[in-house]
Amino acid sequence: MSRKRLFPAEWYPQSGIQLTWPHRNTDWAYMLDEVTDCFVELAREISKREKLLIVAPSPDEVKHRLQGIVDTDSITFVPCPTNDTWARDHGGITIFDDGALCICDFKFNGWGLKFAANHDNLITSTLCQQGIFEARYENRLNFVLEGGALESDGAGTLLTTSECLLSPNRNGEWSQARIEEYLKETFGLQRVLWLDHGYLAGDDTDSHIDTLARFAPDNTIVYVQCTDPADEHYEALQHMEAQLRTFKTLDNAPYRLLPLPMADAVYDENGDRLPATYANFLVMNDAVLYPTYGQSHNDKQAAEILRQAFPSREIVGINCSPLIRQHGSLHCVTMQYPIHVLR
Secondary structure: OOOOOOOOOOOOEEEEEEEEOOOOOOOOOOHHHHHHHHHHHHHHHHHHHOEEEEEEEOHHHHHHHOOOOOOOOHEOOOOOOOOOEEEEHOOOOOEEEOEEEEEEEOOOOHHHHHOOOOHHHHHHHHHHHHHOOOOOEEEEEEEEEEEHEEOOOOOOOOEEEEHHHHOOOOOOOHHHHHHHHHHHHHHHHHHEEEEEOOOOOOOOOOOOOOHHHEEEOOEEEEEEEOOOOOOOOHHHHHHHHHHHHHHHHHHHHOOEEEEEOOOOOOEOOOOEEOOOOOOOOOOOOOOOEEEEEEHHHHHHHHHHHHHHHHOOEEEEEEEEEOHHOOOOOOOHHHEEOOOOOOO
């Protein structure tokens, strides 16, 4: 008899959250103070509610920065070399294997060989070696996969994008059918829903699902909607919305679709558009942390939609304008671990 595996939804009860801290040898060097302030705010909001794990080459520097703002004694600090800060994509992915917790460690290759990832690819195995996890370690380093590419409803359905998972610089020798079979076997899935449309200008990830559409409880999908025909995303996101309407639950019912606003265009110093998205939120035990961008109307509208999707949780906005300068946002820099995973 084959083993039963399950990939829990993000809203499954959690033991804590990982942050991988920015430092002077990351791409954040030119704006380190600004992005560190954002991470401090994240650490403050997370540690008020759950256990916080911080990975950093120099944990004492981080402790010093957090002194008097959070209870540093309650935080687990792990010294570890890092290239960057995107814990969602280099972090371990937790599954249940016959009821036992298991940390799957996939290969992280800098989003299809775009950036150096030699240190980040070893973070999860280092955490396991240091006894940070109670869960069993499962080496999946023969397959390139990032957490931001995966959305699980916790009931056997995975939502992902073909643009990312079929990228030639990830697992280019694998066909879509073979990748789907691998995902089903690894995560105990009944099916994979492939989203074939949707992108964000300035996104380095090849359209990670967590920038576009997210599962929520009660057969709900929260997604980015573009209603402005003059916006460069309009056509692709209209096609994405149309495809989402064709998706059915395992009971053959339509999903409840909740549209998030499209953030107003934000540009970097070179005039290139940055990937500001409200879909990049983090679900915690009693709260949803979501990114804001100093856009009063859109920020408030996004909060209202998330309130509908997660009515029992506090909706907390965090200014993530610094994070999009390096082409990610709030969900991208966090990784949640289910209950009984973090020691």
